[in-house]
Amino acid sequence: MTQDVVVIGGGPGGVATALTLAKANVPCTLVEKASFPRDKICGDAISGKVVATLNRIDPAIMDEFGGFPAQVGSWGVSFIAPNRKALRVPFQREYDAATDTPPGFISKRTDFDHFLWQRAKAHPLIATREEHEVTHLLRHGEHWIIRGKEQPDLSARLVIIANGAQSTFSRTIGGLEKDNRHYCAGIRTYWSGVKDMEADNFIELHFVKDFLPGYLWIFPLPNGQANVGVGMRSDYISKKKVNLKQELMRILREDAAFKDCFANATLDDDPKGFGLPLGSTQRPISGDGFMLIGDAASLIDPFTGEGIGNAIISGKVAAEVAVKALEKQNFTHNALQMYDKEVYRKLGRELQLSYRLQQLxxxxxxxxxxxxxxxxxxxxxxxxxxxxxxxxxxxxxxxxxxxxxxxxxx
Ligand SMILES: Cc1cc2nc3c(=O)[nH]c(=O)nc-3n(C[C@H](O)[C@H](O)[C@H](O)COP(=O)(O)OP(=O)(O)OC[C@H]3O[C@@H](n4cnc5c(N)ncnc54)[C@H](O)[C@@H]3O)c2cc1C
Incomplete structure (x- = not known):
């Protein structure tokens, strides 16, 4: 039977899409290749934008998350310039750490994404399928055949593609090619026992003199752990022949600003890398019967590397456009193009300004x-x-x- 909407990918973008559709009484199937809890390589910082957008979908989500043990609240960001001087920027200008709910959080994606997935799974209008890797999207007249590995086919009039940075569909169906000037690579590690981290769980972004134009982050986690990583734009990595894993370990071991803090710290996990498709250039993100969201649409902030918030915002917009398309029974590119307009109306200016900051x-x-x-x-x-x-x-x-x-x- 052909359904109206299938969402491919159960990360934050896919879940936000499914929950927004459900809020409008539109059922969907949400398909995910992994089984939760699953890891996602990330800095694990959940910004105020994530909190605000999820609150708009359903305030109960972040209320529940606030009481969840696998997170810490974060109150600001500290930018450490190449000369080692820090600029501390609170997320809210006036706050009382003792009473306010935190404006942001840090939580391992294994935990955060599992938490979100459970919300989708519990909803009666969302049919969730785990361990269903979609391998082919085949256009048949006005609908799609969604073919998975060792799974029965699904059929839908509209597919929302939310399967992340390595989405082959964003290239084969959406026509988005990887461009190293608008792409970043990142390495993540987990540590225990890092000394002298910033007060109030501020997240730390270090711009280390001999690692520019890359950046290094240290984000506090529950149970005395920290997420520590580096990121750099892919064209610079190629040009300068940078080995990100080696650079991260070299800086932590040898740089005077870090070596004492990491001298007695233990590495809890092997370094792992993943790509960040940046939103520093606008691309077409819809077509006949489909919309691309989150990393599959290349929407990561080019300065901060933040992508969870934009994945959730684009998922919410895609669901709202899907509801209108259903009302009009029109899933053509012409009808879905309002998705591109709305996403870039909401995010375009901010992405361009962040691109300027990246150049700073x-x-x-x-x-x-x-x-x-x-x-x-x-x-x-x-x-x-x-x-x-x-x-x-x-x-x-x-x-x-x-x-x-x-x-x-x-
Ligand atoms: C090193 C690094 C550090 C980062 N740090 C931060 C940070 O601190 N804060 C922040 O906000 N952002 C950060 N980001 C960006 C952030 O991780 C992404 O922007 C965000 O995860 C995008 O969400 P998404 O839902 O679009 O995709 P994803 O979270 O990647 O979810 C995609 C889902 O689709 C599933 N999937 C993939 N292929 C298929 C298939 N064929 N069939 C079915 N399912 C499939 C995957 O298993 C996955 O669950 C970082 C990224 C990297 C690489």
Whole structure:
């Protein structure tokens, strides 16, 4: 029997799509190749954007997650410039760590994704299928045959492709080719016993002098663990012939800023790598009978490497467009194109600004200068804090006048 909607991929993007459809009383089948709990290589930082969007779908989700033992709340981010000066940016300008719910969380994806999957599985309008790897999407007239390994075929009028960074369908069906200038590679490790991490579970982004334009992160986890990793744009990796795993271990072992903190720490897991398809260029993300979401649509923030929030936002938008398509019984590219418009209306500006910020890392002296001045000047520090919450403020980073004032102002 042909169904209306099948969602391929049970990560945060796929689950958000299925839950939004269910909220509008639209049933779907959610297909996932792994069985939960499963690992996903990630920094494990769950930003305020994730919290806010899930709250819009159903406030009970993050309420329940707040009481979940496998997470820690996070209150801000610390940017450590190449000259080792830190700029601490709270996620909220005024907060009381004792009473407020945290604006962000850090939780291993094994736990977070399992938690989300259970929410989808418990919903009567969502039919979940684990261990169902989709290998072929075949177009038959106006519907799709969804063929999996050793599984019965499914048939649907609309497929929502949410199967992540290694999605072959985003290339074969969506026509998205990998472009190293808009792609990043990352390595993740888990450690126990790292010393001197930032207060209030601030996440740490280090821009290490001899590892630019890459970045290194240290994110605290429950039970005294930490997620530690590095990322760099793929074109620079090729050009500079960087071995990310070796670089990560070298920095932690030899760099004066890290070696004492890691001297007695233990590595809990082998280093693992994965790709980050960046949203620094706009691409077509829908077609006849399909929409691409999350990493399959290349929507990761090019400065912070954050992708869970954009996967959830695009999943929510895709479900809303699917509901309209169902009402009109129109699944043509023409009808689904409003998905592209809405995703880029919501995220396009922010992605472009983050692309600018990514380029700032190529000018370490300017980066040092911004952090030095911000540490001496409370107003500038507040301005930068606001920039992370307010797009219009962030727009100022594009204006030469901002840097002029910084260089020659008080
Ligand atoms: C090293 C690294 C660090 C990162 N750090 C952060 C961070 O700290 N914070 C943040 O917000 N983002 C981070 N990201 C990005 C983030 O991991 C992704 O943007 C996010 O997981 C995208 O969600 P998604 O639902 O689109 O895809 P995924 O989470 O990848 O989910 C896709 C799902 O599809 C399934 N699947 C794949 N193929 C098939 C198939 N053929 N059939 C059926 N199912 C299939 C997979 O098993 C998976 O469960 C990081 C990424 C990397 C690589």
């Amino acid at each position: 890392v190529n000018y370490p002296w300017l980066f040092n200068l911004v952090v030095n001045k911000a540490n001496r000047n409370e107003t500038l520090q507040e301005t930068i804090s606001c920039m992370f919450e307010d797009l219009d403020m962030r727009q100022r980073l594009k204006q030469p006048g901002f840097y002029w004032k910084l260089l020659f102002g008080g």
